[in-house]
Amino acid sequence: MSRIAFDGAAVEVGSETGRGAGRTLLHPLTLELTERRIAVIGANGSGKSTLLKLVDALQEPTAGSVTVDGVDTRHDPATIRSRVGFVFTDPSAQLIMPTLREDVTLSLRRSVPRRERAARAAEVLDRFGLTALADQSVFDLSAGERQLGALAVVLAVGPAVLVLDEPSTLLDLRNTLLLRRTLAALDQQVLMSTHDLDLAAACDRVLVLEDGRVIADDDGPAAVAFYRRRCDEGLRPGPPGSTGGGS
């Protein structure tokens, strides 16, 4: 497995305007991720996507550093992106060709000789049950089909690390199960953010984020149980007269 290291990495935005303090999206974080399946969970806006983007050099840390197998994301983003594949929540950010077959073939242009690309693309599409949809306009595919297509495009080039931002958001139950099986069978290290707690519980390690801080770091079942308790406590009405207790 790869070694993803955060060394005091933090993200603050807005301070560059010089008008007072900026907003901290991610507080300084120091940890190493070497497990095979890692999930990041937490409320909307807690900083999950920000953390993931640091790993693929899509976001620069404003303090500290992030390295993947010793390569600093700020110094060598090209090498980072050849090792780390990023699957966005919104597949339209990923799919740029008219059909999935063309998109997968295009993604193979640097790693596979031209004469082998068609066969490799067919193999990848088949693995995701996308063969029947491969030549249809991507605009005619359902959102879930596009999301699986985006995953196929990224996996086609065999990145060492796969980063997925909420991969099951648009998927129905059948495709969620297909995604789970596919992720379980991958050789790659997988780092994902998700609101699907079953998916998270099946991971080797889960980080729970709250307001840009890691508040729990445990195995899947323990971290998910912690997060459920935390959400439950947050929803419980406070004693009469306390903030949020109502009038």
Ligand SMILES: Nc1ncnc2c1ncn2[C@@H]1O[C@H](COP(=O)(O)OP(=O)(O)OP(=O)(O)O)[C@@H](O)[C@H]1O
């Ligand atoms: N460039 C930016 N400038 C200012 N604020 C930002 C910027 N990027 C993200 N944010 C804010 O930072 C917070 C964390 O965003 P992030 O996308 O990491 O959250 P998230 O945990 O992935 O949320 P969700 O579950 O809704 O996808 C959000 O409140 C977001 O509005």
